[in-house]
Amino acid sequence: MKITGYRVEQxxxxxxxxxxxxxxxxxxxxxxxxxxxxxxxxxxxxxxxGYGGGIESLFGVIExxxxxxxxxxxxxxxxxxxxxGNEGAxxxxxxxxxxxxxxxxxxxxxEPLWKTLGATAGRVKAYASGLDYCLSDEDxxxxxxxxxxxxxxxxxxxxGLDLKADLRRLGIMRDALSIASPRPGLMIDSNEYWSPKxxxxxxxxxxxxxxxxxxxxxxxxxxxxxxxxxxxxxxxxVASGExxxxxxxxxxxxxxxxxxxxxxxxxxxxxxGLMQIAHMAHAHGLQVSMMNAQANYMAQIAAALPNHNxxxxxxxxxxxxxxxxxRIEDGYIVLSDDPGYGIEIDEAKLKKLQANPPTGRGKxxxxxxxxxxxxxxxxxxxxxxxx
Numbered sequence: 349m350k351i352t353g354y355r356v357e358q359x360x361x362x363x364x365x366x367x368x369x370x371x372x373x374x375x376x377x378x379x380x381x382x383x384x385x386x387x388x389x390x391x392x393x394x395x396x397x398g399y400g401g402g403i404e405s406l407f408g409v410i411e412x413x414x415x416x417x418x419x420x421x422x423x424x425x426x427x428x429x430x431x432x433g434n435e436g437a438x439x440x441x442x443x444x445x446x447x448x449x450x451x452x453x454x455x456x457x458x459e460p461l462w463k464t465l466g467a468t469a470g471r472v473k474a475y476a477s478g479l480d481y482c483l484s485d486e487d488x489x490x491x492x493x494x495x496x497x498x499x500x501x502x503x504x505x506x507x508g509l510d511l512k513a514d515l516r517r518l519g520i521m522r523d524a525l526s527i528a529s530p531r532p533g534l535m536i537d538s539n540e541y542w543s544p545k546x547x548x549x550x551x552x553x554x555x556x557x558x559x560x561x562x563x564x565x566x567x568x569x570x571x572x573x574x575x576x577x578x579x580x581x582x583x584x585x586v587a588s589g590e591x592x593x594x595x596x597x598x599x600x601x602x603x604x605x606x607x608x609x610x611x612x613x614x615x616x617x618x619x620x621g622l623m624q625i626a627h628m629a630h631a632h633g634l635q636v637s638m639m640n641a642q643a644n645y646m647a648q649i650a651a652a653l654p655n656h657n658x659x660x661x662x663x664x665x666x667x668x669x670x671x672x673x674x675r676i677e678d679g680y681i682v683l684s685d686d687p688g689y690g691i692e693i694d695e696a697k698l699k700k701l702q703a704n705p706p707t708g709r710g711k712x713x714x715x716x717x718x719x720x721x722x723x724x725x726x727x728x729x730x731x732x733x734x735x
Contacts, residue, residue, distance in 0.1 A: 362706035364665025368482035370508035370541040371717040375482025376710035394452025402441035422620040446618025451688040465652035470683030472647040475502035475658040484733035492524035499679035502533030537564035544574035560584035572606035613639035630655040647681040669697040
């Protein structure tokens with residue numbers, strides 16, 4: 349069997365609701381999508397979601413090779429990028445190809461990826477994450493109550509610009525989740541908006557009223573001194589890592605005991621790179637938490653990680669051309685036994701999206717907000733529905 353070709357399709361979608369954080373509290377509703385297919389001479393195809401640009405720069409490294417040798421291909425691609433650097437577009441291309449190779453490997457074995465990766469069950473505990481700075485108090489409650497009705501008993505709130513509002517909205521999230529647990533798990537995420545000292549002062553005030561499981565990105569992603577300072581001076585665990593893209597980036601956080609939970613996802617050099625990070629964290633006694641994904645496909649990998657705690661579920665409506673059989677039940681993402689990631693692409697719907705691109709407010713990525721790391725700029729009147 350040989351890898352013979354590839355195809356990339358890009359599109360734009362309008363989500364069912366706005367999503368926003370401390371850097372763009374007004375939120376966005378447009379999201380770019382990309383799908384990569386890797387083709388073989390036996391008409392079995394592997395696919396990956398999210399990042400498909402720059403594939404031509406790496407495809408020659410694996411063309412004509414046996415697709416089942418996934419880890420060997422990852423090493424070859426990573427070595428190929430040695431001098432030019434494996435950051436930015438190069439990292440995205442490596443991640444996309446590696447993800448498609450794992451999908452292909454599992455399909456060739458006619459089994460779900462979680463089984464190929466060695467998990468005992470296709471089941472992952474979930475937590476709710478509204479990306480909710482742009483939601484009204486009423487919509488905030490509705491989102492977390494809907495998650496709680498599916499058994500999800502933990503939630504993560506976007507915070508950072510208005511202490512009084514954050515205290516109120518943490519209470520709203522807790523109340524909404526209370527039907528799933530008398531003591532819901534509470535987390536916050538300030539998306540690198542604060543300086544370390546700002547984070548300590550802000551979090552300590554929140555902790556007077558709320559028992560927080562973790563605080564996410566309370567300082568810059570690479571600032572291991574600042575993140576460690578926060579971790580040492582607040583009761584909650586510190587989580588970070590989603591904006592770092594390989595083991596080399598994350599190693600300083602691990603080596604310097606800067607974080608307690610590492611956020612992982614397939615943008616960290618694919619499935620292979622993600623698992624390297626998770627296993628390094630496990631060796632140092634650290635937990636990992638899987639980031640959110642279309643159709644929750646990354647739960648396939650989370651199920652196989654020995655130190656995984658909970659996976660983020662956002663559910664903003666971004667599966668416009670996807671078909672899948674995964675579900676949320678009793679607070680867990682329950683994966684199907686369909687081969688690979690368990691996701692099919694509806695090409696008719698994809699073509700319709702490409703032919704008639706939707707329009708709406710803004711699109712990813714978020715910029716960094718004025719004042720970040722220096723002074724807090726509260727939302728202006730009308731910037732968010734609750735102010």
